[in-house]
Amino acid sequence: MTTYVWDYLPEYQNERQDILDAVEKVFSSGQLVLGGSVKGFEEDFAAYHGLRHCVGVDNGTNAIVLGLQALGVGPGDEVITVSNTAAPTIVAIDSVGATPVFVDVRKDDYLMDTDHVAAAITDKTACLLPVHLYGQCVEMAPLRALADRHGLAIFEDCAQAHGARHHGTIAGTMGKAAAFSFYPTKVLGAYGDGGATVTDDDETAANLRRLRYYGMEKTYYVVQTPGHNSRLDEVHAEILCRKLTRLDAYIAGRRAVADRYAEALGDTELVLPAVTEGNEHVYYVYVVRHPRRDEIIEALKAYDIHLNISYPWPVHTMTGFAHLGYTRGQFPVTEELADEIFSLPMYPALSTERQEQVINALREVLSRL
Incomplete structure (x- = not known):
């Protein structure tokens, strides 16, 4: 019997009826884009984190892209992060026109070495982007102190840390905003691509919702600021709603x-x-x-x-x-x-x-x- 690092089929067999029920619910709803399932998942995922806002998007990479843009990070800015991460973290920073600045990781837990961050800060630094890698969190107190001292945003990459906690605080709630991936392998995975950005800040959330929908807010035909077509799919949202309870x-x-x-x-x-x-x-x-x-x-x-x-x-x-x-x-x-x-x-x-x-x-x- 072949064994791989990850296999979704055993889980699917255990949850098959619920997954198929989720698909049937969406297909029978009469609304296939930005409908009740996306809204319901956003509310539930935000509540799970004790936050006010969750904005579902099409994948974890764009959760970072839109999150950075919603925070005002763009060309000419520097974002401090690590090289020991999945490439999409860096692709997202590059996509908004910002420059990734790397620091090394710690030898014991493979996470950002926060002792190196202060030396990497310049007058171009706009954001600190800790990657909560492999399932546990970066040491956040030093980053928060640096962010406060220099007026920087903290944006958490939580693609691998759904439900992880740091001194009792859940990942995704220790900065201005945070990105999650729901790629099928993740701790909370959909049956295809999906992502979300969470925040407790009203302005950031409003920016995110515009950015995922072409830059439009109240009507399909009026672009307020150029954005993306980056919406979480209704089927994946409904599946995630059910899986979130587990x-x-x-x-x-x-x-x-x-x-x-x-x-x-x-x-x-x-x-x-x-x-x-x-x-x-x-x-x-x-x-x-x-x-x-x-x-x-x-x-x-x-x-x-x-x-x-x-x-x-x-x-x-x-x-x-x-x-x-x-x-x-x-x-x-x-x-x-x-x-x-x-x-x-x-x-x-x-x-x-x-x-x-x-x-x-x-x-x-x-x-x-």
Whole structure:
């Protein structure tokens, strides 16, 4: 039986009737774009975070693009973030005409090293963009202090951190606004692309709603400021409405899988995920480290286990961002991690039996290194 890092089919089998009911509800509603399901999901998702506004968009990348634009970030501005992230984070910054400025990450939790942020701030800095990576949050107190001191916006990338908490505060509520992705692999995933930007600020929310709808506000024919066609689909919204009621259960399932890995692999040479003090990890992915990572991944294919790497190429080394002027060696922790990290299978419906097969195969491979 082939095992991948992620598989939606077990979950679909468990929730099939509810998913099909959601599709039937939308198709029978008479409104397929920006209807009751989008409105209902936006209200529920905002309430889950204790915020007043959620604006559903077509994908997580555009949740960042529109969020940055709604905050007034654009050409000539700099946005401080990390290179150890999915490329869409940086693509979004580039898309609004701003310049991404990278800092290195910490070796223990792979998150933004906030000790490096102050030195990266210039008179062009407009925004700090922490990426809550792999399922846990960046240390936020130093960022908030810097933002207050320099008059900067904080915009959280929460694509991998649905439901994660930092000293009791839920991800997405620690800045001016935050972006979420609902790509199918996510902790809260749709059955296709989807995203949302959340905020407690009325003006930012009004900007977001205009931006996702061509720049229009009250009528289809009047553009107030050029925007996008970037609306969350009704079907995905209805599915997300239903799955949101199960989000805490999904998180509990992921933590159970993580606990089994920790118990079974704690005595191996793998470096297992470290949970930073004050964080409540939701384990979007279960990232481990080993200096012979590539050999391990290749050897596991003989057991029909296929793993992946998040992420093998730091963004600052990609040819598409060569214009930023970064070179190898500038972010040593990020580059070291890229050579050693890989992800084990992680999703709530991963059976104990299949996980044990992965663990046993992994231990056998490690014993032969």
